[in-house]
Amino acid sequence: MTERANVNVNDPERWISVILGSAVAAYGLKSRSLRGLAIAAAGGALVWRGATGHCMVYQTLGVTSVPDAEDDSHVSVPYGKGIRVEESVIVNAPPERIYAFWRDFANLPRFMQHLESVDVHDDKRSRWTARGPAGTTVSWEAEIINEIPNELIGWRSVDSSQVDNAGSVHFTPTPTRNATEVKVILRYDPPAGRLGARVSKLLGDDPALNVQEDLGRLRMILEIP
Incomplete structure (x- = not known):
């Protein structure tokens, strides 16, 4: 059972x-x-x-459709709640290279415009700090919950985090030689009050556009000879 x-x-x-x-x-x-x-x-x-x-897809995203699971330690963003974003980009680089670059979380602030730093604690857990409006910052602890080398990285925030979020990045080879589709799926559930207002400002009016721009910068970095 x-x-x-x-x-x-x-x-x-x-x-x-x-x-x-x-x-x-x-x-x-x-x-x-x-x-x-x-x-x-x-x-x-x-x-x-x-x-x-x-459901493995739900596990990857850190979500659930079980109504009474909001306090489950395995879930960050209950199913149907929060903001969901899904965007992708084709990068002219092999999956192995892109995966290795992303898996080194210290690289993420290089192309994620709102991310100030990622402090890696160990192989699974890290602390993410994002820039908010007027010099403020928003931080959360994250852990990897699913990983397939060169194919997938899935993560979620832990219970003590200021911002509940979960996400995954998928690396899929394309028919074109040495090209990869990089697909990102994110969920955020901004808190109420002043902190929630800062998070909303951070996400902007169009979170999908922010992710698109981040992926565009990732492509530029990885396609530089």
């Missing part, structure tokens, strides 16, 4: 996953082809999601 801490999918979603997954798997098996086997495997993954109540 799945441990409660690992359940991040609510009951309605679980039932839908099992029913839909079973139908998809049955359809795939009937076709008796390689394509059918792939479809059946996708259906099986949905059934597994429903049976276990665990």
Whole structure:
């Protein structure tokens, strides 16, 4: 049986996953082809999601759809709350190089315009400090919760942080030689009061545009001969 801490999918979603997954798997098996086997495997993954109540995508983002999980230590931003941003860029560099550059968190302030510093504590945890309006700063502790070398880094803020946030960066090779799609998914849940106002100013009117510009700077750095 799945441990409660690992359940991040609510009951309605679980039932839908099992029913839909079973139908998809049955359809795939009937076709008796390689394509059918792939479809059946996708259906099986949905059934597994429903049976276990665990979604790897939710885990990567540090989110949950379980209503009573807001205080769960495994979740930073409850599902459906906060600000969600997803942006990507094509960088003319291999995934291994981009991953290594990003994984050294001290490099992040070089292209993230609002980030002042990242102090690395150990292989998993670090402290991020961002510049706010009028010389103020906003800080939070972050930990890596999912990592596949050269493919994925997922992180979330820890419980004591000023700003609840979670995110992931994906490195996907493109058909073009030595080119990589870098996709970033972020969630923020700004607090109330003055701190929340500072965070909102930091994110700006268009958080997606900020991320686009950050990724543009990343591309410029990595494409310099």
